[in-house]
Amino acid sequence: MKKLYLHIGLQKTGTSTIQMYFMAPQGPLKAAKIDYLREAFAPRHAHHNAALEMSRNRRYDPALPGMDALLAAAHASRRDKLFVSSEDFSLLGRNDIKVLGQRLEPFSVQLILCLRNQLEWSESLFAQACKRGYTGSFTTFSDRLQADGKLDFLTLIQNWIAVFGQDNLSVMIYENHADISDALADLLGVTVDAPPARKNQSLNERFVTASQIMAEQCQNGQLRRGDAVIPAELQALVAKKLLALGAQHAPFAGSPVFLDADAAQAYLDRSRAVNTGISQIVPLPEAYFTLSPRRRAPKAPTAEDMEWLMDGLFGDPDIQAKLAGA
Numbered sequence: 001m002k003k004l005y006l007h008i009g010l011q012k013t014g015t016s017t018i019q020m021y022f023m024a025p026q027g028p029l030k031a032a033k034i035d036y037l038r039e040a041f042a043p044r045h046a047h048h049n050a051a052l053e054m055s056r057n058r059r060y061d062p063a064l065p066g067m068d069a070l071l072a073a074a075h076a077s078r079r080d081k082l083f084v085s086s087e088d089f090s091l092l093g094r095n096d097i098k099v100l101g102q103r104l105e106p107f108s109v110q111l112i113l114c115l116r117n118q119l120e121w122s123e124s125l126f127a128q129a130c131k132r133g134y135t136g137s138f139t140t141f142s143d144r145l146q147a148d149g150k151l152d153f154l155t156l157i158q159n160w161i162a163v164f165g166q167d168n169l170s171v172m173i174y175e176n177h178a179d180i181s182d183a184l185a186d187l188l189g190v191t192v193d194a195p196p197a198r199k200n201q202s203l204n205e206r207f208v209t210a211s212q213i214m215a216e217q218c219q220n221g222q223l224r225r226g227d228a229v230i231p232a233e234l235q236a237l238v239a240k241k242l243l244a245l246g247a248q249h250a251p252f253a254g255s256p257v258f259l260d261a262d263a264a265q266a267y268l269d270r271s272r273a274v275n276t277g278i279s280q281i282v283p284l285p286e287a288y289f290t291l292s293p294r295r296r297a298p299k300a301p302t303a304e305d306m307e308w309l310m311d312g313l314f315g316d317p318d319i320q321a322k323l324a325g326a
Contacts, residue, residue: 002077004104004108007084008086010087012121013121015085020045028188028192034081042061043064047070049066052091055091098163111170112170114173115171118288119259119267122267123256123258126142130211130212133215203253204254206299210301210305214313230313245313261295272289
């Protein structure tokens with residue numbers, strides 16, 4: 001029976017490292033003769049479309065390889081070990097997981113779940129949403145995560161265990177990309193070099209807040225310099241250009257934080273019961289319960305930060321061309 005390693009996420013826990021490095025054409029999986037079923041990649045470098053199909057997600061694209069293509073590639077593979085990856089598998093509800101379990105019955109499945117404490121995970125998701133144009137507050141965003149059950153990692157784990165069994169679940173604790181890389185290499189028995197630098201530089205809350213302000217100004221037709229106004233329909237281009245600019249400005253480097261110490265500890269406390277339950281299944285670091293004393297306070301963007309971004313944005317050739325053609 002073929003062994004199928006199924007990496008189900010979570011998002012923002014080193015998934016890009018796994019998909020862009022381990023599953024690269026000349027990466028560690030290729031060298032170890034582990035088939036990562038490239039025929040079923042969709043879109044980009046993982047099996048997202050198959051996962052989206054299983055959850056009936058609106059992002060599923062029937063024109064791209066889905067679950068049938070993935071299973072066909074798995075059955076046709078001449079390798080004894082297979083690797084499937086998409087953080088979108090974590091979106092599956094319990095009934096969807098049951099159906100997936102039935103479809104994977106011909107294989108010996110080993111689940112791989114990467115966890116990150118709820119506070120840092122929420123902050124990372126919020127930063128990503130803001131980079132794409134979200135202008136709401138962290139509180140509004142995180143309250144929605146809570147209401148939707150996204151922070152209940154215990155139920156997530158229990159749903160997968162109910163179908164595949166606890167012995168077939170490997171949980172990796174995310175602290176940084178290197179930890180996930182080493183843990184996955186140990187599980188798969190592969191040799192890794194230092195993974196390449198992350199594709200997207202981590203940008204702190206000074207950048208995130210500044211980009212939110214500018215996104216809202218763009219939405220309202222107020223992003224202007226002199227007589228030049230960037231219209232709302234260019235918001236997606238503005239977000240793209242801001243990301244490129246942010247990576248060039250040293251004061252924007254670093255992981256984002258959005259809560260002061262007291263609020264951050266209160267946020268962790270909200271998930272204490274969930275994490276106590278998880279710790280009965282897999283040991284969790286103290287960071288899931290108690291705020292690190294090394295955590296810094298959030299910082300607001302300065303006037304110089306805003307001016308620097310405005311200079312770059314209005315000086316960008318693509319923006320200038322759009323304004324000239326308006």
